[in-house]
Amino acid sequence: MxxxxxxxxxxxxxxxxxxxxxxxxxxxxxxxxTEGRMRFASDEFRDYFADRFSGFSDNWCMPVAQxxxxxxxxxxxxxxxxxxxxxxxxxxxxxxxxxxxxxxxxxxxxxxxxxxxxxxxxxxxxxxxxxxxxxxxxxxxxxxxxxxxxxxxxxxxxxxxxxxxxxxxxxxxxxxxxxxxxxxxxxxxxxxxxxxxxxxxxxxxxxxxxxxxxxxxxxxxxxxxxSDIAGVKPIQDTINLVWAYLLNGLDTASLPARIIKGIDVPKEPILDQDGQIIGERPIELDRLIRDRIIFIPGEGDVAEWTAGNLEVFSKVIGHAVEHVVAQTxxxxxxxxxxxxxxxxxxxxxxxxxxxxxxxxxxxxxxxxxxxxxxxxxxxxxxxxxxxxxxxxxxxxxxxxxRSEQQLMDGLQKMRTAGFPFQWIAEEYGLSPSEVDRVMEMKRTEERDPTMEQVARDLAI
Structure with a gap:
């Protein structure tokens, strides 16, 4: 080269x-x-609620990888x-x-x-x-x-x-x-x-x-x-999007809303540089929505104002998590x-x-x-x-x-079947140095008549 x-x-x-x-x-x-936090389907939705829910997100990528x-x-x-x-x-x-x-x-x-x-x-x-x-x-x-x-x-x-x-x-x-x-x-x-x-x-x-x-x-x-998490990333984004809608729905449903009938939408004055009123304009609609006020000019009655069913959001989140389970x-x-x-x-x-x-x-x-x-x-x-x-x-x-009981039961049966003690120690999950240490302790035990008798008594 x-x-x-x-x-x-x-x-x-x-x-x-x-x-x-x-x-x-x-x-x-x-x-x-740090990525894949709360997602929003539209810019308008983000403008209203991004700051409110900025500290919340689900992270499914970490447990899947770990x-x-x-x-x-x-x-x-x-x-x-x-x-x-x-x-x-x-x-x-x-x-x-x-x-x-x-x-x-x-x-x-x-x-x-x-x-x-x-x-x-x-x-x-x-x-x-x-x-x-x-x-x-x-x-x-x-x-x-x-x-x-x-x-x-x-x-x-x-x-x-x-x-x-x-x-x-x-x-x-x-x-x-x-x-x-x-x-x-x-x-x-x-x-x-x-x-x-x-x-x-x-x-x-x-x-x-x-x-x-x-x-x-x-x-x-x-x-x-x-990558093990390549398929989890879009699902996680979807889950966090649904969470954003759910939290928004909970926030809206938990506070009172008001309807004012029979009057026009109020207006706010327009001031010049000297503070003098030179005109007027309707109050910003976005602000009325945040304050949960709806103005209905003219006459009329409200037939129904049914609360939204928020349970559907949690079901969607549950199904999305099931997809994570199946795919990974x-x-x-x-x-x-x-x-x-x-x-x-x-x-x-x-x-x-x-x-x-x-x-x-x-x-x-x-x-x-x-x-x-x-x-x-x-x-x-x-x-x-x-x-x-x-x-x-x-x-x-x-x-x-495996539980300790299951593991010991299986190892005991293998020992009865004739498997060497060193192999049993390895199957138990000991590190090689620990296996050597246990084998040396076992040899010491076999050379000591007192320890040998204690081992027989414990076996009984």
């Missing part, structure tokens, strides 16, 4: 990042609840040919506090379609970080689907910088920033292109692979993964208050779709997590262990929730 090709790819990848940003910003804003991720817990990796989790990989993971980073990366993957992890060498061992999708990009070989190049960007007041990554080199680049008059800062398409940053050092890549690893959400054999495989009791006397089996059936969805997200993240472990081993100079990790098994906690 020559210099011209590097700069061409850098421009291509920066364009990809910039093109993705509006969608990322929108999805993250909906997830946080539901599968809160069930995904990475436990470690088991090397090829081993029966236990790799201890050195676990130490590396703990040293980098990667559990939290991975959880955030998976959340961004479901919300913003993709996220990234990156491995780099450091004096204390492999360093693992997780990158936001609005500042990172990976391109792939069209045939092998191997990572061809990676790019991470950042900026200061004058320049945009990037780290362009190939399997052979880590190349520093920079280019001038362009600032619009509106204050929205970005690099314009016609700005000066990327150039090699002479102030920073070009480095050889010791990993032999692009250190940036992409977490991609569900895709359809193309280069466009999907989120259990109804996550979004709607459920009866507390629902049997445990009922909850298990209701959560079957969510469990399946969490398992799918695990399958999407699995190759990327394994690759991070592999690159970390290479960064620590352990090529042989890296080769074992490449065909190892990433360990995840089961996404299904």
């Amino acid at each position: 020559d210099s011209a090709e590097i700069l061409r790819l850098a421009t291509l990848m920066a364009d990809k990042i910039r093109a993705r940003r509006p969608d990322i910003v929108s999805n993250v804003a909906y997830f946080k609840g 539901a599968p991720i809160e069930r995904i817990h990475q436990l470690g990796i088991r090397l090829d040919g081993s029966t236990t989790a790799d201890v050195e990989s676990a130490r590396m993971w703990e040293r980098n506090e990667a559990d939290r980073g991975l959880s955030e990366a998976l959340m961004m993957m479901t919300v913003a379609k993709r996220s990234f992890g990156m491995v780099s060498p450091s004096p204390v061992g492999a360093r693992v970080t997780f990158e936001h999708p609005d500042s990172a990009c990976v391109i792939y070989d069209a045939t092998t689907r191997q990572r061809r190049a990676g790019m991470v960007v950042w900026q200061d007041e004058k320049f945009e910088y990037s780290e362009f990554q190939t399997p052979q080199y880590i190349i520093p680049l920079k280019r001038p920033r362009f600032i619009r008059e509106s204050g929205d800062k970005h690099v314009a398409p016609n700005a000066d292109g990327w150039a090699f940053d002479q102030a920073r050092e070009l480095k050889a890549n010791p990993l032999g692979a692009v250190p940036l690893v992409e977490f991609r959400n569900q895709a359809l054999l193309d280069d466009e993964p999907m 495989r989120t259990p109804a009791h996550y979004l709607i208050a459920a009866s507390s006397n629902t049997p445990a089996t009922g909850y298990e059936l209701a959560e079957a779709g969510l469990v399946s969805k969490a398992a799918e997200r695990i399958s999407y993240a699995n190759p990327s997590v394994r690759e991070i472990y592999r690159l970390a081993a290479i960064a620590e100079g352990q090529a042989e262990r890296a080769a074992q990790i490449a065909v190892g098994k990433v360990l995840w906690k089961k996404p299904q929730y």
Whole structure:
């Protein structure tokens, strides 16, 4: 890859990042609840009631995105040919506090379609970080689907910088920033292109692979993964629109309205600059509507003034939430208050779709997590262990929730059927380090006659 090709790819990848940003910003804003607030069908309705209900909105995007991720817990990796989790990989993971980073990366993957992890060498061992999708990009070989190049960007007041990554080199680049008059800062398409940053050092890549690893959400054999909340956003807007009408209806129905018959609509004087009356005009109709006064000139009677049925609004909201449940495989009791006397089996059936969805997200993240472990081993100079990790098994906690009684009953039956105690401990959901600790305690117990007798008594 020559210099011209590097700069061409850098421009291509920066364009990809910039093109993705509006969608990322929108999805993250909906997830946080800062976008998708109270919606209004007309400008007139907004003028009357936007300020009144500005602090209220429903946010269904957050629970939909959180539901599968809160069930995904990475436990470690088991090397090829081993029966236990790799201890050195676990130490590396703990040293980098990667559990939290991975959880955030998976959340961004479901919300913003993709996220990234990156491995780099450091004096204390492999360093693992997780990158936001609005500042990172990976391109792939069209045939092998191997990572061809990676790019991470950042900026200061004058320049945009990037780290362009190939399997052979880590190349520093920079280019001038362009600032619009509106204050929205970005690099314009016609700005000066990327150039090699002479102030920073070009480095050889010791990993032999692009250190940036992409977490991609569900895709359809193309280069466009999907967001879990893409279908929720318009439904959420609809729900908040109905809420606006409902709150307006409640506000109108809860205050008295007046009809004044037999007189013309009152008028207000028009004053000149000296305060002298020079004419008159009808009172603004909008103000009369806000004050709930209707003037009916001439004679006549009011036949009926029936109150509106506001229940229809809440029914529409309920049906819209049911659409969210069906489209996203989120259990109804996550979004709607459920009866507390629902049997445990009922909850298990209701959560079957969510469990399946969490398992799918695990399958999407699995190759990327394994690759991070592999690159970390290479960064620590352990090529042989890296080769074992490449065909190892990433360990995840089961996404299904079961009551303690159900879990213990099932494990007891498995133990009776002859399953090893270590396997039982793993199925219980203990982390690999906790499994090792329990196994050591069990061995100590078996060597101590007193503890062995206590265990028999407890079993009885």
